[in-house]
Amino acid sequence: MENNKKTTVVVTGFGPFGEHTVNASWVAVQEFEKLGLGDDIELRTKQVPVEYQQVQKIVPALWKQHNPQFMIHVGVSGMAQTVTLEKCGHNKGYSGLDNCSFCPGTHCCVDGGPECIDSVIDMDAVCKRVRASELGVDVSVSKDAGRYLCDFIYYTSLYLSHGRSAFIHVPPLGEPYTAAELGRALQAIIREIMDLLEHSEEKITCQHQH
Template sequence: MDNNTKRTVVVTGFGPFGEHTINASWVAVQELKKLGLGHDVDLYVYEVPVEYQTVQSLVPSLWNQYHPQLVVHVGLSGMATTVTLEKCGHNYGYKGLDNCSFCPDSQCCIEGGPDCIDSVIDMDSVCKRVSASGLGVAVSVSKDAGRYLCDYTYYTSLYLSQGRSAFVHVPPLGKPYSGEDLGRALQAIVQAMLDLLAQSEDKIHCQHGH
């Protein structure tokens, strides 16, 4: 890849839902926006409402508008105590009602799509890198994004991007991390993901004999 080429990254967080009147995921994404990802990355951030039908239209529009190198969706898990990297998205099992009291009739994301789609990014490698960086924020890996709007958004994005998406769950604010802590963790995570993507692209170029 030409080093002068700016890479485009889109990061989304979710709006309020249920008792979570302040959604830690959007706070964390705003903190990441302040920190940035370096001068060679154009970072765009979006707040996503907790609504299936909005996700259905918004996620494709982000890919079409920006043609990003990577899209990272960030969501809140009330049960999480670590920053959690999700390996895959699931197509079926969406029974929970969204903020509009709606859920898909089919209870799935993409009719006829595979049951599960893995990210092309090796989340175990990202986790090791970030954990070794001495950030002071615990990071873990998961294979179950929860069958609600988080999982739904992730699957939709993975399907559209042939796996060039990631999902990060964050705990509620103050349990135990501040918004600033979460923003720093996201910065380290996204930079590690971009490094891994660049490495895999370099390998592909080498195999093609350039």
């Protein structure tokens, strides 16, 4: 019997915080949602508050409810001038206070968890492919998501999914990209991620068959 179940992809963005009264990450996710990934992909989006305890509730619930092929988290960086693909999440160093003036007592994401978790997605390859597509948006790669809520949500998701997550930093709106340009960039990046995952899984299946 043919399996007609759609592939599910979950994409999150953050709500307002600090000077980011309109968070470019959520605006970019909403623009991307309008574009979609085609009829055969079930796309789910969620705005996450800039609060450690909410991340610890919401991310496991999203994995459990939707069981996605992978999850993409998007955040804004005031320092970013490119759309930045983060390679890994970090477990320690969370001393910055969130919207509730809270930070984890241990400054850790997962007590006893590994120091750093890499995404199973080859971000260098994704970056190279998106750059070659002449999208009009500059894309780069980073190994430091900043030890705040962006890094915290990424590590949480990587830990729960054994690396089947990605994190994308976007610059603030208009610095230099519009909401529509950021939406198109997310679509292009997520398509490349799906393509790479599909091919790496075909390779794994093929190796298991021999």
